[in-house]
Amino acid sequence: MADTSPALNEAGKAMIVARGVRKHFGAIHAVDGVDLDIRGGELFGLIGHNGAGKSTLFKMMLGLIPITAGEIRIDGAPVGAGGGSFRAVRRKVGYLPENVVLYDNLTGLETLDFFARLKGVSPADNMRVLERVGLVHAARRRVREYSKGMRQRLGFAQALLGRPRILFLDEPTNGLDPEAIRGFYAILRQLRSEGVTTVITSHILAEIQERVDRLAIMAAGKVQAVGTVAGLRERMDLPLWFDVRVAPADFEAVRAVLGHLPVGAVEAHDDHVAVQCARESKMAVIAALASLDGKVLDLSVREPSLEDVFFGFSD
Amino acid sequence: MEFSQITTIAGKEFWDRIRNRWVLAVALVFTVFALSIAYFGSAQQGAVGFRSIEVTIASLVSLVIYLIPLIALLLGFDAIVGERERGSLDLLLSMPITRFELLLGKYLGLAGALTFSTIAGFGLVGIVLSAQLDLNALFHYFGFMLSSVLLGCAFLSLAVMLSVFASDRTRASGLAIALWFFFVLIFDLLVLGVLVVTGGQWGGEALPYVMLLNPADVFRILNIFTLEDVRTLYGLATVFPATLAQPWLLGLVMAGWIAAPLAIAAWRFRR
Ligand SMILES: Nc1ncnc2c1ncn2[C@@H]1O[C@H](COP(=O)(O)OP(=O)(O)OP(=O)(O)O)[C@@H](O)[C@H]1O
Ligand SMILES: [Mg+2]
Numbered sequence: 001m002a003d004t005s006p007a008l009n010e011a012g013k014a015m016i017v018a019r020g021v022r023k024h025f026g027a028i029h030a031v032d033g034v035d036l037d038i039r040g041g042e043l044f045g046l047i048g049h050n051g052a053g054k055s056t057l058f059k060m061m062l063g064l065i066p067i068t069a070g071e072i073r074i075d076g077a078p079v080g081a082g083g084g085s086f087r088a089v090r091r092k093v094g095y096l097p098e099n100v101v102l103y104d105n106l107t108g109l110e111t112l113d114f115f116a117r118l119k120g121v122s123p124a125d126n127m128r129v130l131e132r133v134g135l136v137h138a139a140r141r142r143v144r145e146y147s148k149g150m151r152q153r154l155g156f157a158q159a160l161l162g163r164p165r166i167l168f169l170d171e172p173t174n175g176l177d178p179e180a181i182r183g184f185y186a187i188l189r190q191l192r193s194e195g196v197t198t199v200i201t202s203h204i205l206a207e208i209q210e211r212v213d214r215l216a217i218m219a220a221g222k223v224q225a226v227g228t229v230a231g232l233r234e235r236m237d238l239p240l241w242f243d244v245r246v247a248p249a250d251f252e253a254v255r256a257v258l259g260h261l262p263v264g265a266v267e268a269h270d271d272h273v274a275v276q277c278a279r280e281s282k283m284a285v286i287a288a289l290a291s292l293d294g295k296v297l298d299l300s301v302r303e304p305s306l307e308d309v310f311f312g313f314s315d
Numbered sequence: 316m317e318f319s320q321i322t323t324i325a326g327k328e329f330w331d332r333i334r335n336r337w338v339l340a341v342a343l344v345f346t347v348f349a350l351s352i353a354y355f356g357s358a359q360q361g362a363v364g365f366r367s368i369e370v371t372i373a374s375l376v377s378l379v380i381y382l383i384p385l386i387a388l389l390l391g392f393d394a395i396v397g398e399r400e401r402g403s404l405d406l407l408l409s410m411p412i413t414r415f416e417l418l419l420g421k422y423l424g425l426a427g428a429l430t431f432s433t434i435a436g437f438g439l440v441g442i443v444l445s446a447q448l449d450l451n452a453l454f455h456y457f458g459f460m461l462s463s464v465l466l467g468c469a470f471l472s473l474a475v476m477l478s479v480f481a482s483d484r485t486r487a488s489g490l491a492i493a494l495w496f497f498f499v500l501i502f503d504l505l506v507l508g509v510l511v512v513t514g515g516q517w518g519g520e521a522l523p524y525v526m527l528l529n530p531a532d533v534f535r536i537l538n539i540f541t542l543e544d545v546r547t548l549y550g551l552a553t554v555f556p557a558t559l560a561q562p563w564l565l566g567l568v569m570a571g572w573i574a575a576p577l578a579i580a581a582w583r584f585r586r
Contacts, residue, residue, distance in 0.1 A: 062409050087317075090411035097409075101402040105331060117323040118410040158406070 014073075015040040015166060015197045016061060021070035023056050023221075030056040032221030033070070038199060043192050045208040046201045048218030054201040055098055057218070058168050061199075062095055074166065091119060094164035098171045098201075100155030104144040108135055108154050111143060112161060121162035132187060133157045134180070148175040156184070167191070167198040173207065185211050205305075238304035239264055240282060242275040244289060245298035253295055257288045272298075320412045324420025325427065332390075332428035341386060341429070345436025348382070349375055353444060368444070368452040372459050375437075376538045379463050380531050384470040385495050387429060391474025392491040394421045395584065396481045414584050422475050422577060429467045434460060458562070462537040462569075469530035469572035470498075476576035479584045502529045523559050530572040537565045 016038035023031040031053040038044045046054050059065045061072055063079045063086075071078060075092065077085040102111050112126040130136050133153040143151065152175045159167055173181045188198055188211070202208045208215065209229045216226040225232055246254055254273050255266060261284055264276035277285050282301075289296055332338050353371045395418070398404040407417060437460045445453060473494055481487035506525055526532040559565075 059405065064405055064408055086413070087411040090409070093409070095406065095409040097402070097405050099402060100406065102406075103403065105334065114323070114327055115410065118320060118407075118412055120319070120411060155406075 013040045014038075015042070015075055016199065017071075017073040018057075018061070019071045021057070021060060021072055022068045023053070023060055023065065024068045029221050031060065034218075034221075034223050036216060036223060036226070038197065040197050041192065041195045042197055043188060043211070043213045044197075044199045045212035045215035046199060046218060047203070047205055047208065047215055048201075049203065052218040053221040054218055055170055058095075058170050058199075058201065062093065062168060091162065092165040094159035094161065094167045096155050096159040096167075096169045096172050098174065100151065100158075102143050102151060102154060102158070105142065107140050107142055108146070108157075109139045111154060112157060115158045116161050119162040126161075129157045129160050132160065134183065149177060149180055152176055153180070156187075165196055167196060167200075169198065169200040171202060172200055173202070181207070233304065236304070237279060239276045239278050240304065241302040242277065242285060242289070243272050243298075243300045243302065244275060244296055245272040246292075246295055247297070250292075250295045253292060254289070257292055258285065261285055261288055316413070316416060320410075320416040321420040321423065324412070324417055325424035328394075328421055328424025329427045329431075332425070337390075338428050338432045338435075341432035342436035342439075344382075345433060346439050348378055349437055349440040350443065352378065353440065368448055368456060371444075372455060372538060375459060376535060379466070380535060381499055383433070383463055383467045384499055384531060387467045387470035388474045388491040388495050390429060391422075391425055391471045392478050392481075392487045393484050394425060394475050395478040395580075396484050396487045397478070400484050415581050418475070418479070418577070418581055418584050422472065425475070426468050426471055429471060430464050433464050433467055437463065459538055462534050465537075465566065465569040465573070466530060466534040469533075469569055469576075470494075472573045472576040472580075473530075476580040476583075479580040498529050498531050503532070523556060527559075527568050530569060533565055533568050533572070536560065537562060537569075 014037050016036065018034050018036040021031055021034040021036075022029070034053075034057060046057070048054050056065070060067050061074065061079060067080060073079070074089050077089050079089075103114075106114065108130060109126060112129060113123045116123045116126060127136065127139065130139050133156050135150060135153050135157060138146065138150060143154065146154065152172070156169070156172060159169065173184055176184060188200075191198060192213075200208065200212070212229075214226065214228050215232070217224045217232075225235070227235065244254055248271070251268050251273055254275075258266060258275060262278060262281050263285060264278070265274075266276075267274040275285065286299075289299060352374045393400075395404070398407060408414065437456075441453070441456050441460070444456070448456065474491055477490045477494065478487050481490055506522065510522070526536065
């Protein structure tokens with residue numbers, strides 16, 4: 001069964017392509033020249049601080065707002081071209097908007113029935129979709145009575161209707177508790193094994209960095225870097241930090257031995273000295289500190305986190 | 316254009332109004348008003364009881380001409396801007412549905428709800444009255460119901476149009492009230508004013524055509540001119556050319572009043 005899935009055959013091929021995409025709201029350049037290639041079957045993260053342009057980029061990819069300049073292709077079809085490809089593309093796409101708003105007066109099941117009809121898929125599967133996101137118990141309750149997290153799950157369920165091959169999830173874990181977040185990523189992993197292409201946005205790098213295949217860091221409307229987590233870390237070549245625990249009286253001694261080495265900042269803290277150094281001088285610093293003998297009480301190395309990479313770009 | 320997308324949207328709109336009892340409430344308002352007009356309307360003349368159908372319809376017309384435009388405008392003003400403001404429009408538009416299908420579906424669903432309450436409300440009264448009515452009177456009453464439906468649909472179309480143009484719900488509701496004032500109160504005053512100021516020299520000839528520019532007036536003419544007895548009451552018969560007073564022609568004008576605002580809305584909503 002699984003090997004007949006059309007999605008699996010698409011693995012690796014360019015599924016979402018953006019070229020020189022811009023969106024200007026008057027003087028605000030919300031998206032300012034984005035090039036992006038997202039491959040079929042990929043779980044792709046889009047990360048950036050508030051106002052970086054992530055949601056705006058999503059809306060252009062979905063054809064919800066016109067593109068000021070540039071071009072976006074979804075599975076080969078240009079977005080916004082209209083015509084016959086419009087419905088075909090929409091049918092294979094699932095979208096979870098940020099702060100999803102559903103209809104308060106409908107029940108969870110009725111909500112899915114409504115969207116299933118619009119997507120042209122049978123509502124027979126709806127209960128299963130609700131089960132997948134853990135909402136079966138609330139299927140017949142009105143959305144009005146749903147908690148924030150339940151609404152978010154229902155929004156996600158709606159995006160899963162009709163087995164989409166491409167998912168756009170804008171801050172999907174917003175409002176979910178930690179357990180729900182884990183469940184959510186388990187679903188994403190399963191979808192990926194089925195060959196679904198997923199793009200998710202987030203502010204929280206720690207949450208997505210171990211879970212996505214690749215990510216793009218966005219700031220000020222531009223994609224600042226794209227790659228795997230390891231690749232980005234390497235490419236950035238950010239300095240390491242040593243935390244050297246010494247008695248306050250020995251702070252100056254540490255400064256002295258490090259004086260000849262190519263180290264960056266040396267910060268004195270209550271009970272330790274933090275030393276920044278480039279990756280290639282790592283061993284030299286360790287050797288120098290070792291020469292201090294009994295004075296160094298403890299030593300730990302801090303690798304740069306992707307968070308540093310992220311903020312390095314965002315600042 | 317995919318018909319199923321339109322019916323999905325229309326169905327949701329319609330059932331929403333059924334479920335929140337909007338249809339029931341409006342139908343009840345129509346029933347109560349119509350019954351009291353039919354029964355108590357002649358109380359000031361000293362007699363309580365059902366009056367002649369012509370006079371009843373004439374009184375109903377002068378009530379409905381205020382009520383239905385207001386109800387239709389209130390029903391439709393947030394059709395699009397409401398979804399936009401609440402934040403549910405993006406998700407809707409991400410579905411395999413065109414903007415035109417969405418707009419038309421919204422309109423048809425709301426029009427269905429309004430039509431249903433109008434026919435249910437007045438129809439019930441029609442049934443109550445039917446014992447006293449001959450075939451001809453029933454025919455007139457039916458004409459009144461039909462023209463009421465058209466009146467509602469025309470103002471609903473205007474409401475949906477401004478719900479596309481307005482940037483937020485508050486503004487849309489303000490515009491809806493302004494539109495109501497204009498068509499129901501100000502328009503006739505303006506026309507009269509021009510007639511009086513110019514001593515009837517100016518616009519006297521054009522008057523019938525000017526009145527076609529107001530769906531409320533079209534509704535009034537439709538009902539007056541199909542009722543022989545009250546025609547002359549209004550003194551309108553003299554100025555209104557009989558050729559223009561054809562019900563089918565006036566019906567076409569109403570259809571235009573339904574189609575034109577919707578077309579403008581669709582054009583605007585494309586982006
Ligand atoms: N409709 C609009 N009109 C004017 N400016 C807009 C509009 N939508 C977005 N912007 C601006 O575009 C920029 C990018 O907004 P966007 O919502 O894409 O950011 P984001 O990366 O999704 O941020 P967040 O993480 O807060 O969701 C912001 O400066 C925002 O103010
Ligand atoms: Mg956003």
